[in-house]
Amino acid sequence: MSVHKLRPAQAVKWPAEWVAGLPEALEQLQRWAQVRPLHCALRHKRHGRWYAWRWIDALRDVERLADGLRQHGFGEYSRLVVSGPFEPNLLLLALAAQAIGGQVLTLSDTLEPSALHGQIWRVRPSHAYVPDRQQLQHWLMVVGSSAAPQVLISDQQVPGSEVVGFARLIGPVEALQRLNRWWQPSGETALWSEEGTHWQGGLAVLFEQWLNSGQGLAFAQSPGSARRDRSEVAPTGLLLSPARLQHLADEIQGSLEPRSTWRRRLHDWALAHPQSGLHQLIRNQLRRRLGLQRLQFIWQASSVRQGGQWLDELKRDSA
Incomplete structure (x- = not known):
């Protein structure tokens, strides 16, 4: 499978940016998976329910995602763009791309179709992950052009398109642990995010604060539900x-x-x-x-x- 010729780093300008610190982040994830494998690493509210990833779960998902990316042509000369709300799938996919040795960038998730097309032409990703339904429709408008990514990945199902489902990419995995408790254990810490790739430098901040501290990181279901979801987590830190x-x-x-x-x-x-x-x-x-x-x-x-x-x-x- 052919890939786009990679451009030098200095050609990338905001609202696109390289994700800094990924090699160190991957090493730290591996360390926490050894030191505290059964502790909660990630939490995310989906369809009104909270789900959790232990540190060992997060590392295994990165390994599975790396295999899935390889099967879809991702290699050390490939370039992955992630664009959308910060949540576990986005973080783990970025780490999986790093594990293969490819390049990872973020692209603001607030771009209109015309601006988005210009940025895709500038960045030339070989692969892209776009979880948001509306943004995915904007990306699909670029499909067929010479700048379009070879593989477009999403949580959303689009009949008639060649979008690769995230579930297909990661393959069969154990069901996520569902959190039903309404209280927080007194000694359990939790960092909190309700952001997305529109935050310049934000993904690097999340990786640094989350993996340097070894604390769990929780995400709101959506910006509109952030206050309610935050109240249910009662975080100890805000990112x-x-x-x-x-x-x-x-x-x-x-x-x-x-x-x-x-x-x-x-x-x-x-x-x-x-x-x-x-x-x-x-x-x-x-x-x-x-x-x-x-x-x-x-x-x-x-x-x-x-x-x-x-x-x-x-x-x-x-x-």
């Missing part, structure tokens, strides 16, 4: 872009009373007096309302322009 952190800060500000009311003046007074019992009460109420009652860590919280004071408060340990 969000500056824009999404600002959205969370605005969400906090919006949950407070209007500035002209006595309740808002009481909130502001409490913020200025962190040792008061009222301050602790308001902070704990905000934690529970936003699903952040266990929060200990926010990646680059200093990037928030407005409303960041309450984000800093949410990072403090509960009294």
Whole structure:
């Protein structure tokens, strides 16, 4: 099978980018699969239910995906583009491509068809993974052109197309572990993401923070359900872009009373007096309302322009 001639790295510009740190990420995944094979590595809500991957499951899936990619012509001179929401399939497929020695890029998942076609022409991927239904339709419009990837992979089924289903790529695997509990074990930590490839540098951040720490990483079902899903996980750490952190800060500000009311003046007074019992009460109420009652860590919280004071408060340990 022929492959596109690879261009040098400097030819790639945002909204496409190379994924940094993948060799180290793969080594770390292998290490965690040996050190804590049965601990929870990944969680994702799908169709209203939570599913989990243990570290050993994640490594085995990477190995299966690498075999599937090879069977579909992916080699050390191939180029995989991933475009869509961050979730386990996307992360594991990127690691599988790295295991083979190919190149991995992200492409923003917010591009309109005309802009998307131009980026595909510039990047020239041999393989692409596009899980979102609407974006997949945009990609299918490029099929037949000289810039189209040879293999288009997706979770979505498109009758009459040659899209390779992710399930076909990974082959027969054991059923994912379903999480039915509503509580969180006191010692279990969980990083949280509700982002996608529109976050410049975001995938590298996820790999670094997740695999350096060895903590579990959880994903919302969709951006629209992020607040509810976050409340069910009660994460201990947030991995969000500056824009999404600002959205969370605005969400906090919006949950407070209007500035002209006595309740808002009481909130502001409490913020200025962190040792008061009222301050602790308001902070704990905000934690529970936003699903952040266990929060200990926010990646680059200093990037928030407005409303960041309450984000800093949410990072403090509960009294």
